Structure formats: C-alpha cells, structure tokens
Amino acid sequence: MLTMLQALFATTLSCLRTKEELAIENLALRQQLAILKRASPRPRLTATERSFWVLLSMVWPGWKDLLVVVKPETVLRWHRAGFRLFWRLKSTLTAKPGRPGLEPEIRDLIRRMALENPTWGAPRIHGELLKLGFDVAERTVPRFMPKRPAPPGSLESWKTFLRNHAPDIAAMDFFAVPTLSFRVLYVFVAIQHGSRRILHVNVTEHPGSQWLVQQLREAFPGDEVPRHLLHDRDCIFSDLVDGAITSMGIEPKRTSFRSPWQNGLCERWIGSCRRELLDHVVPFGEAHLRRLLLEYVRYYHDDRTHLGLGKETPARRPVIPRPSRGANVVSLPRISGVHHRYEWRDAA
16 A cells, blocks of 8 residues: 555656656656566566556556556456456345245255156145245245256257247347446347347346337347247346237247256357457447447458358358469458458458
C-alpha cells in the first residue's frame, strides 16, 4: 500500500513537469524495465498491485501498451478471478445462501428404492417418501436416482431423427457473459441444423418473454420458418414463448431434463464462441459485446470450416487454387486479429 501511495504522489508531481521532461523520464524508465525483465525472473505482484492494473484497464484504453512485467492475458485472468470473487462474496452475504441439502438418509433411501424397483420412476418414489413422512420435492428425487441405461434403440432413433430432419430443425439457447464492470449480459442465439448458419444473435441485460418473442420474429421472418425448434427447460421459455412459436407454424421441442446433448449443435456453438472469442476479451458493455458477436458470426459463416459440414463453411467458401508460381499465402486478420483467414496473393 505504501508503494501505491508513493506512485500516486509521484504522479501528482509529474503534472508540474513539462512534456519534454516526462518523455525523457518515460524513456529512461522503459529502458530500465526492459533490462530488469531480461536479467531477473518474473516478479510476484501483490493483490493490491493486481487490483491496480484491473482498475486501470477499466478507465484507460491504452493500458496494454505499457505492460512489461505481465502480459495483457494475465490482467484479463485477474479480472475473471475478481468477477468470481465478487459474486462468491455476494452470494455468501445473502440471508438465504441456497436450498438446504438433502439428508444422507433420504438420498440412500431414494437409491435403494430405485434399485429394488427398476420400473419405478421419480413420481412413484416421491409418493413412497411422502407416505414415510419425508417432506421432499418431486424434482429433487431424480437428482439422486442412479442412472439407468436408455431403452434399446432410443439413442439411435434420436440420431436418425436429427439426421433425416436436420434441414427442418432450428435450435435456440441463452448463455451469460460477464462485463468489465461485473454486470451479467445474456446472449440469445438461434442456429439452423442443416446449414449450421446462425439465424439470429442478440444481447440484453434483462431477458423476458416479450423480448424473446421479438427475437424469434427477427430470427424467422416471413415464411422462412423451420418445422421444429429445439430449446431447453429454462424458465425463460415460458408458455407465452411456446404459444408464439406455435403461432408462427413451428413445433416447439423441449429437451429432456438435464439433457443438454439433445440440443448439441447450439451448445457446441456456445462452447466455440467462448473458446474462440470470449476467453480472449472482456466486454465493456452491451453494445461492445453485440459488436464482437456479430464479427464472430461473420467469421463463423464465411471463414471457419466445420467438421460436420465436411470441412466446409456455412457460406460455402470457394476453393482458390494457387494463381501463379510466385504467389504467396497471406493471412487476413479476423475479429481484431484473434483469428485469421489465409489466401493466395501474387507477389508485388
């Protein structure tokens, strides 16, 4: 803390110097830092010093240009750690940190009933627990039941359904993204199964049924509607949303309980978006995140090859042979240099 106060005092005094003196002093300090970085192992920064760089990245766009001791990726990792700590502390200070845990006796009894009665489902086991005087919610019972093998042919029938009807299937989902100021934004995405095209993507801080219905109108304009629309059991997909989907001539399909694999294409796109974009940036706000997502969607359609499409892109990127023997491969940056596209260019 004393070091930070000294730095703050030195910064105040620097306001009284001329620009030439400050430029020479910065040059000397940069030279010393370069020598220190080359001659010494990486120093360990305190929590206060890490907080200083996180706060500086929030108020100054040029903070990356002066980093010598650490990398910009390290500061982004500190910000994510601070976001997790912020919400961990906020959740522990609430009056009700969560629902009470289930007693081990009841958990063991649920497993025992399920194993001794293979044909019993969660409602039947829940009824027996009520008769024994246990006050347990029915939704709690499936969480502690042992997994049972799927009926023969059920998985293959689902795969066959998806393969035969892929051109007529679309899917939608939400995922959360934290911002630089620890706000949580929600991203809505709709994807077409057959072509892997992203039909619509948008960002909001307060998702609601009316907002979602408007997004569906924009995702499926006119007669360009699929026959089936997959979504999970999130409470945002209410009866009002399903009614709007049905009125558009689309049949809504809810996935089974705790079965994200049934909406695998949408879940896989969300994972790709996190790994290829959101793990490398910290959005400033809603407009910034929306711009990044639109850039990623353009890259996803025009440049990125997909294994499910036979190494093709959704926009059917053409194969460009080498135009001449003197041509070289050049890289074209995408999404501010996070990814690249490669093409042939004739030598100048």
